[in-house]
Amino acid sequence: MPLCSFYASISLPVAKPHTLPSSAKLPSTAAAAIATTTIPSVAAATTLPTTTTASSEVLSLHLPELPSDMRDKILSLELMGVDYGRALSLNPAIRDASPESIHAVVTFLQSRGLHFKDLGRVFGMCPSVLTASVRADLRPVFAFLTDDLGVAEDAYRRVVVKCPRLLACSVRDQLRPALIYLRRLGFRDNRALAFQDPILLVSSVERTMAPKLEYLRAELGMSKDEAVAMALRCPALFTFNVERNFRPKFEYLVAEMGGGVEDVKAFPQYFTFSLEKRIAPRHRAALEAGVVGLPLPDMLKATDEEFREMLRVTDEEFDELMKRTAV
Known part of the structure; x- marks a missing residue:
């Protein structure tokens, strides 16, 4: 199923070339990506204007010299919010990937609970997922979430959106060794690892x-x-x-x-806590205010209002104090 089916599903009609306004320009991300292809004279003929009507946003594209599968990939990824040029630079395999293979990845992720609006974040952070194998790469990750961490199917989206890099990691070579190491250290809360600290699993x-x-x-x-x-x-x-x-x-x-x-x-x-924005300014402010011996948790975790009260100064004095002590 070609990627252009996305266009119909989200009601973004493609305008005819003669309807394009003369001031229209292709987004720089797509233009940069197209410039990397070997098709001659593409940049000069390419425009991607957007006009607004009362009921919908109309997306227009005029890429007469690009193969249809390339047009499908560029437009579909841009519609998902993916910078095609950046994605291509990080994952050159995208150039040779068929629209059908990318569509298979998208369809699979949506079947696991991800929303269309999530795909820009996932593919933007991890372009390698665009050319991943559903069977060999992606299915094992979701099986790991369920079998090793006890994540329910209706919670997949929460975990993946929190840490898209999970989808780009090998279960055998990365995720399971990290989990074993963390468990040996004493991490026992699988829910915390899945929902709060999944970054540890991809480290x-x-x-x-x-x-x-x-x-x-x-x-x-x-x-x-x-x-x-x-x-x-x-x-x-x-x-x-x-x-x-x-x-x-x-x-x-x-x-x-x-x-x-x-x-x-x-x-x-x-x-x-940031040394430049929190630790040093608050320490210096406390010294200037003549307040010594503040415990670290009190000094750093307090809100500005709570910290001002600790220093026993007025709002105006506090603002001036923080300006002077800023790094």
Whole structure:
């Protein structure tokens, strides 16, 4: 079934070439994608204007020199909100994929509960899914969600929209090894892994997760159990970069705030706050206001109004204080 069937299903008629306004232009994303083809003189002949009527939005396309299957792919992906040029650069296999194979992927995902409006996010983040095999690649992922994590069929959409990268991962090589590693560490809540922290399942054990625990052990002097306890309390720690997150924030804690390892063991969420936008400005504001000894959770988790009350200043004084202490 050709992809152009999407056009009829969403009521977007294709206008005849002579109805196109002279000022019409093709969206830059589609124009860039078309320019990558080997068909000559396409860019000059291509327009994709949009006009509005009282009842519907009319999409017009004039691509006389492109093969029909290429027109189908470009228009259909753009209708789903996918930047065809970017998708093609990240997944060159899209060029040779048939409209029918892409349609099979779309149909399968919709049969698993995804909405048409979700497809732009899924394919935009993971263009490789467009050329995935339904049988070999996609079906095993949904079987993993059910069999290994206990996700009900009517909850598939929630999990996939939260983390589209699940669809681009091998169950054998990535998802199941990550799950086994996390369970060995002590992660027992399958629901939390599926609905709150699915990013952990698509993270490499060797390159992403293990190095974070090693940093806590080797550089901060924690025991293995202490490092694991921090990760269990704050799974987001596995997603942060050591050089850009852990190290500068801990150095600031020690050098500027007089804190140390015990503080982050008690409040591992410290690493989840921005150094430039939250940690440093609030610490400096508290110093200027003469308020010392604020516990990290109180200082960082408080709303602006709650923090202002801690500093015991007026609204105007607080605004001026935060302006002066901004990084």
